[in-house]
Amino acid sequence: MTSLLLIAALPLLLALGAMLMPFRxxxxxxxxxxxxxxxxxxxxxxxxxxxxxxxxxLTADFCVDRLAALFMLLTxxxxxxxxxxxxxxxxxxxxxxxQRHVRIFYAASSLFLLTMTxxxxxxxxxxxxxxxxxxxxxxxxxxxxxxxxxxxxATWKYLIICSVGxxxxxLGTTLIFASSQQALAGSGSMQITDLMRRxxxxxxxxxxxxxxxxxxxYGTKAGIxxxxxxxxxxxxxxxxxxxxxxxxxxLNCALFAIFRITQIVVASDHRGLTIDIVIAMGAVxxxxxxLMLLRQHSFKRMWAYSSIENVGIMLVxxxxxxxxxxxxQAANHSIAKVALFLVSGNVVQASGTKRLNALHGVLASxxxxxxLLALGAxxITGAPPFGMFVSELAILVAATNPGYWPVAVAxxxxxxxxxxxxxxxxxxxxxxxxxxxxxxxxxxxxxxLMPGLLMLCSLLLGLLxxxxxxxxxx
Amino acid sequence: xxxxxxxxxxxxxxxxxIMMLGTTNIGTNLRLYALHSLLIAAATxxxxxTRHEPALFLVAAIFxxxxxxxxPWFLNSIIRQVGGHSDSGAxxxxxxxxxxxxxxxxxxxxLAQRLPTVINGDGGNIGETFALSLITTGMLLMxxxxxxVNQVIGFLVIENGIYLFSQTQTQGMPMALEMGILLDLxxxxxxxxxxxxxxxxxxxxxxxxxxxxxxx
Numbered sequence: 001m002t003s004l005l006l007i008a009a010l011p012l013l014l015a016l017g018a019m020l021m022p023f024r025x026x027x028x029x030x031x032x033x034x035x036x037x038x039x040x041x042x043x044x045x046x047x048x049x050x051x052x053x054x055x056x057x058l059t060a061d062f063c064v065d066r067l068a069a070l071f072m073l074l075t076x077x078x079x080x081x082x083x084x085x086x087x088x089x090x091x092x093x094x095x096x097x098x099q100r101h102v103r104i105f106y107a108a109s110s111l112f113l114l115t116m117t118x119x120x121x122x123x124x125x126x127x128x129x130x131x132x133x134x135x136x137x138x139x140x141x142x143x144x145x146x147x148x149x150x151x152x153x154a155t156w157k158y159l160i161i162c163s164v165g166x167x168x169x170x171l172g173t174t175l176i177f178a179s180s181q182q183a184l185a186g187s188g189s190m191q192i193t194d195l196m197r198r199x200x201x202x203x204x205x206x207x208x209x210x211x212x213x214x215x216x217x218y219g220t221k222a223g224i225x226x227x228x229x230x231x232x233x234x235x236x237x238x239x240x241x242x243x244x245x246x247x248x249x250x251l252n253c254a255l256f257a258i259f260r261i262t263q264i265v266v267a268s269d270h271r272g273l274t275i276d277i278v279i280a281m282g283a284v285x286x287x288x289x290x291l292m293l294l295r296q297h298s299f300k301r302m303w304a305y306s307s308i309e310n311v312g313i314m315l316v317x318x319x320x321x322x323x324x325x326x327x328x329q330a331a332n333h334s335i336a337k338v339a340l341f342l343v344s345g346n347v348v349q350a351s352g353t354k355r356l357n358a359l360h361g362v363l364a365s366x367x368x369x370x371x372l373l374a375l376g377a378x379x380i381t382g383a384p385p386f387g388m389f390v391s392e393l394a395i396l397v398a399a400t401n402p403g404y405w406p407v408a409v410a411x412x413x414x415x416x417x418x419x420x421x422x423x424x425x426x427x428x429x430x431x432x433x434x435x436x437x438x439x440x441x442x443x444x445x446x447x448x449l450m451p452g453l454l455m456l457c458s459l460l461l462g463l464l465x466x467x468x469x470x471x472x473x474x
Numbered sequence: 475x476x477x478x479x480x481x482x483x484x485x486x487x488x489x490x491x492i493m494m495l496g497t498t499n500i501g502t503n504l505r506l507y508a509l510h511s512l513l514i515a516a517a518t519x520x521x522x523x524t525r526h527e528p529a530l531f532l533v534a535a536i537f538x539x540x541x542x543x544x545x546p547w548f549l550n551s552i553i554r555q556v557g558g559h560s561d562s563g564a565x566x567x568x569x570x571x572x573x574x575x576x577x578x579x580x581x582x583x584x585l586a587q588r589l590p591t592v593i594n595g596d597g598g599n600i601g602e603t604f605a606l607s608l609i610t611t612g613m614l615l616m617x618x619x620x621x622x623v624n625q626v627i628g629f630l631v632i633e634n635g636i637y638l639f640s641q642t643q644t645q646g647m648p649m650a651l652e653m654g655i656l657l658d659l660x661x662x663x664x665x666x667x668x669x670x671x672x673x674x675x676x677x678x679x680x681x682x683x684x685x686x687x688x689x690x
Contacts, residue, residue: 126651133658140665149676153685156669160625163662164616167632170655171609174640174647181644188644190651205590233688292690301690 003044004058007121010037011114018106023099027087030106034080034113041076041117045069055193061124063193067323068120071256071330075120078248078334079113081450082241085342088447089240092349092440104141105242111138112245119253125173125190125261129166132221132257135250136162142242143234154230154237161230165220169257172213176264179206192260199267207265211274214261215281222254223308224281224315225288235304236354240345243300247307247341248334255311259318259326266321275319282315283407286414293421298354299347302425303340306380307333309418316407317395325395328469332387332461333380339454340376343369346447347429350440356425360432366440368448370430372455377426379458381419387461390469397473480520481600487513487638488579488604491611491631496572500553500623504546507627511541514634518641529649537637540656545630545663549623552667556674566618575611582606601642608635622673622680626666633659 014033018026047053048066056064064072083106090097115134122128136159144155173190179202180195181188189195195202216227223231235243258278265274289309296302310333317325347362347369348354363370379386392415399408440447490510494503515538522530566574586602612631615624637655640647647655673680 124651126647126654130651130654130658133662137658137661137665140669144669144672147672150687152669152672152676153688156622156673156682156685157688159662159666159669160629164629164632167629167636170633171636171639174636174644177640177647178644190647203590209589232690237688296690298690 001059003056004062004121006040006044007058007117008114010034010040011110011117014110015107015114018110019103023103026103026106027090030110031080031084031086034076034083034110037113038073038076038080041069041072045072057123058121061127061191062118062121063123064121067327068256070327071120071252072117074327074331074334075116075249075252076113078338079109079116079245081338081454082244082248082342083109085244085447085450086241088442089342089345089349091442091447101145101147105145105239108138108141109242109245112142112249116249116253120256122260123192125176125192125195128192128257128260129170129173132169132218132253133163133166135253136166136221139242139246139250142245143238145239145242146237148237151237154233157230158234161227162221165217165227167217168220169214169217172210172215172217172261175206175210175213176202176261177210179203179210192264195264196267199264200269202264202268204268204270207268208270208274211261211265212277215258215274215278218254218257218261219281219315222251222258222311222315223285224311225285225308228285228289228308231308232301232304235307235341236298236300240300240341240348243303243345244338244341247303248338251307251311252330252334255314255318255326255330258315259323262318262321275321279316279319279404279407282312282317282319283410283414284312285309285315286312287410287417288312290414290418290421293418293425296421296425297356299344299356299359299425299429300341300354302356302422303337303344303380306418306422307337309414310337310380312414313392313395313411316399316411320395320398320402320404322398325391325398328391328465329388329395332391332458335454335458335461336376336379336386336388339372339451339458340380342454343372343376343448343451346440346444347373351435351438356429359429359435361430361434361438363430364432364434365438366444368444368452372448372451373426374430375455376451377422379455381422382415383419385462385466386458387465388458390462390466394469394473480517480524483513483517483520484601484604484638484642487517488607488611491608491634492572492575492579494627494631495575495611495614495618496568498568500621501550503624503627504550504553507630508542508546510631511545511634512538514638515542517638521641521646525645527646530646533646533649533652536653536656540660541630541634544660548663548667549626552670553623556670556680566614568618571614571618575607575614578610578614579603579607582610602639605635605639605642608632608638611635620681620683622666622670622682625682626663630659630663 048056048069118131140159177188220227286309289305293305314329382388382392494506515534518534583603586599609632612628615628
């Protein structure tokens with residue numbers, strides 16, 4: 001119980017502080033405390049991280065295993081990096097920003113961090129649902145930040161589509177709960193670890209139906225095809241640091257919820273059908289998103305579709321039941337995508353347009369941003385030696401092993417198409433003559449600090465983990 | 475097939491929901507929603523009586539207070555300020571959406587009989603039919619209406635259907651979870667309310683079928 005309070009303490013304090021402390025402190029105090037939260041989490045979850053104990057139970061409804069701890073750290077990292085970069089983003093618009101709106105942004109981000117962290121700690125299906133729905137609610141002020149027509153439209157779609165999607169996950173949760181009551185004659189259970197233990201005694205028809213509803217529900221929030229409509233809108237209309245958090249943090253939460261639910265099916269005797277559905281959905285999502293990447297006109301929407309493609313790849317990893325592969329891909333995607341959204345935010349701000357055909361010559365106007373964009377594009381498309389290459393290769397190899405050949409082919413196709421699409425679009429943005437009227441406020445070097453560090457992380461992930469994973473595959 | 479009085483109560487819940495499909499006046503819709511939520515609260519209290527679980531009375535009271543009291547009042551006050559009392563309907567004409575709702579009720583009955591029977595739940599197939607009917611009615615409401623408030627109402631009806639499903643088909647979720655879900659819903663409605671003001675201010679209408687600026 002105390003550890004649960006400790007996890008929640010700093011973000012709550014942050015949310016309160018963002019609304020109350022003197023305005024000039026907010027921009028620095030919030031990121032610093034967010035990094036501190038990373039240390040707190042690492043200290044609390046050390047027993048499971050160092051594998052000295054398999055499960056850290058916080059209360060009856062909350063527990064943390066190694067995968068959950070890793071995801072918690074990753075998410076906190078994503079939020080802290082985005083918030084560290086946020087002052088550089090707001091600097092350019094500072095004269096026209098309302099102080100209260102900036103305060104709300106920081107407060108909502110802190111609550112967003114809290115709810116996302118909670119998702120990973122849930123051991124109770126009901127609590128998991130509440131936490132995932134809460135992430136939608138507290139992140140809608142982030143999407144709404146600009147308060148323009150487009151931002152309002154995106155927020156409305158985000159709130160309504162995700163809420164209705166999540167409602168179906170609640171129906172699924174109820175169905176799984178019902179399946180446990182039939183087996184245990186009387187006392188139903190919503191505890192995931194408990195359900196996994198008794199998986200073979202669950203009423204399997206209810207269980208399957210429930211899991212499918214849960215996958216659809218949480219899948220809406222993860223942006224699976226064809227329930228992805230809200231995602232490009234929300235990710236492109238939110239301010240860059242919020243887009244980074246949505247893409248690098250929120251998608252992992254929704255996918256993690258799917259992973260937890262599928263774990264129950266994997267533990268039961270009837271795993272086949274439902275797991276195949278997850279893998280098929282992942283493959284279809286990856287292909288559809290890569291095709292849509294080709295015909296993009298907006299810079300930030302392009303990264304949103306690239307996120308959907310990665311969601312597809314991660315779903316395949318989840319379907320194959322490999323938590324570690326899922327995490328590896330999620331970590332690589334989050335790190336690279338946060339860096340990309342932050343740099344793209346800078347570029348969009350400086351050139352005053354999001355339209356791909358109006359953006360060109362970033363390398364000539366700002367060499368640092370140009371190089372970072374190019375590196376980021378290489379990293380996100382899975383080019384070696386970045387981390388993404390390793391995780392995607394591992395997933396592909398894993399897909400060929402148990403005979404998921406069509407899936408491997410589909411993923412390879414999706415990866416190739418998206419590689420071409422992203423290289424083409426980013427190439428046009430980076431190269432060419434400098435754009436007249438490209439005006440960056442503040443130091444370009446300072447606003448490249450966070451993205452640069454993240455790119456370095458992505459590179460290191462590839463160089464450090466790469467040989468191990470490849471050796472293991474061999 | 476004979477219906478018990480509890481089944482009749484459940485059928486009244488489904489019928490008030492289907493009646494919402496028949497009107498385009500948002501005020502009437504909200505009143506019907508309040509009545510419908512009140513009936514669900516009554517059904518919850520009924521279950522509390524038959525199962526001898528006093529906790530369910532508390533759930534019923536809070537449910538009535540939030541869903542039959544605060545939410546309709548809140549949405550109504552927003553409608554009064556934002557304007558837009560009636561809805562023109564969208565993909566399916568309003569005159570047709572009520573018969574479709576009734577047909578779906580029949581389809582849900584067939585579906586409910588095909589699903590495995592529940593051992594522990596009260597209400598059996600009848601409860602299942604009406605709960606599923608609420609979910610499909612809510613979906614129809616969301617699909618057939620243009621005004622943003624009606625989307626929220628549709629979502630709330632879906633949510634009520636899921637609640638009714640969990641009450642009749644299981645022994646009820648733990649109370650803490652029910653309260654958490656209700657809190658989520660309350661926050662969602664309030665955020666939607668704030669957004670409604672903003673939509674009205676930026677677009678000068680709250681017709682979501684005209685929110686089409688964002689596309690690839």
